[in-house]
Amino acid sequence: MKTKIFSLITILALMLPFFAEAVSISIATQPDNGTSRSIILNGTPTDDTNSQETILQIGDITLTIDVKETARRILITFKGEDTTTTEEIIVTPSSNGYVTSIYIDGKLLGTSIKDVNILEPVQLTTVSFNTESSESNSQSFHASYTYKWWDSIRYVTGPTYQIKYPHPDRDYYSIAPWNDWERTGSKLFHTQYNDAYSGFIAGVGWAGLFAAFGAYIGLRTKNTYAVVIGAVLGAVFGLYLQIVAEAVLLDEEGCLWWWSSRAMDNWLAANGWWIWFFSITGNANAFVWAAFVLYGYLRIGDTTFYDAVNAGSP
Numbered sequence: 001m002k003t004k005i006f007s008l009i010t011i012l013a014l015m016l017p018f019f020a021e022a023v024s025i026s027i028a029t030q031p032d033n034g035t036s037r038s039i040i041l042n043g044t045p046t047d048d049t050n051s052q053e054t055i056l057q058i059g060d061i062t063l064t065i066d067v068k069e070t071a072r073r074i075l076i077t078f079k080g081e082d083t084t085t086t087e088e089i090i091v092t093p094s095s096n097g098y099v100t101s102i103y104i105d106g107k108l109l110g111t112s113i114k115d116v117n118i119l120e121p122v123q124l125t126t127v128s129f130n131t132e133s134s135e136s137n138s139q140s141f142h143a144s145y146t147y148k149w150w151d152s153i154r155y156v157t158g159p160t161y162q163i164k165y166p167h168p169d170r171d172y173y174s175i176a177p178w179n180d181w182e183r184t185g186s187k188l189f190h191t192q193y194n195d196a197y198s199g200f201i202a203g204v205g206w207a208g209l210f211a212a213f214g215a216y217i218g219l220r221t222k223n224t225y226a227v228v229i230g231a232v233l234g235a236v237f238g239l240y241l242q243i244v245a246e247a248v249l250l251d252e253e254g255c256l257w258w259w260s261s262r263a264m265d266n267w268l269a270a271n272g273w274w275i276w277f278f279s280i281t282g283n284a285n286a287f288v289w290a291a292f293v294l295y296g297y298l299r300i301g302d303t304t305f306y307d308a309v310n311a312g313s314p
Helices: 002-014 017-022 139-143 195-201 205-220 226-240 262-281 284-295
Strands: 039-041 052-058 061-069 073-079 084-094 097-104 107-114 146-150 153-157 181-184 188-193 256-261 297-300 303-307
Touching: 052 205, 061 205, 061 226, 073 205, 073 226, 084 226, 097 226, 107 226, 107 262, 107 284, 188 195, 188 262, 195 205, 195 256, 205 226, 205 256, 205 262, 205 297, 226 262, 226 284, 256 262, 262 284
Parallel strands: none
Antiparallel strands: 039 052, 052 061, 061 073, 073 084, 084 097, 097 107, 146 153, 181 188, 188 256, 256 297, 297 303
């Protein structure tokens, strides 16, 4: 009964934009499940820069990224077994930066002004590293590694020419770079995309990255409304998170690591129908952002974008 009362209060509060970010929403519990979903690359961009379409298969969700106008407008389609949701992103240069407008199924989700264009390709800061070098298995090479425990997960660090940024220790967990991998920590999910998928997705731009993360998280919640959760969550990332123009995304094995909040996943799993409802009424933006402000965490590569659960950085 207490949870239902909080739920009703939340719905009423979110109908009033003034209170949207101050809403306190209870977290429903969910079994501790760190099972990774397979991610398959179904297609590649076409050579025509005015008409690029990329199709990604993330578990049961098909994610299509269609470039309508290069660096200005893209259409992202999230498709599940019996649900399809579209997300349109339009970026317009202005004197203050780039005006980013995001639509869900034709309805305006929100508008923000950013310093960078999230539809531009991601600019990678790469480090020269030969994974086939005989030195990679030498004792002196590993001697400079350091290890730590963060969020109950064993991490490896070292000079950037060896370990580009801290991540779970591959040797300790027998993590192969050609496999997807995920482990549940105390507060976070620690996720690796395989090297083939990572190399591809790193070039699709921030909008594509956030769409992929949203789809993955939506799928992981095992909620009926996973497709809608993925679309709205990916859009919220794009609207609100601070974007860096250059970032180290791929690690020394060519894999992309990212981290998200267990508390946010639990909340999404329990409240997916609200996201679906508010995406129709036009208030999904404030609804999901209010929850993310309370429970969210997102780190990609070497950059922590948001930390509401006080997990810190490795």
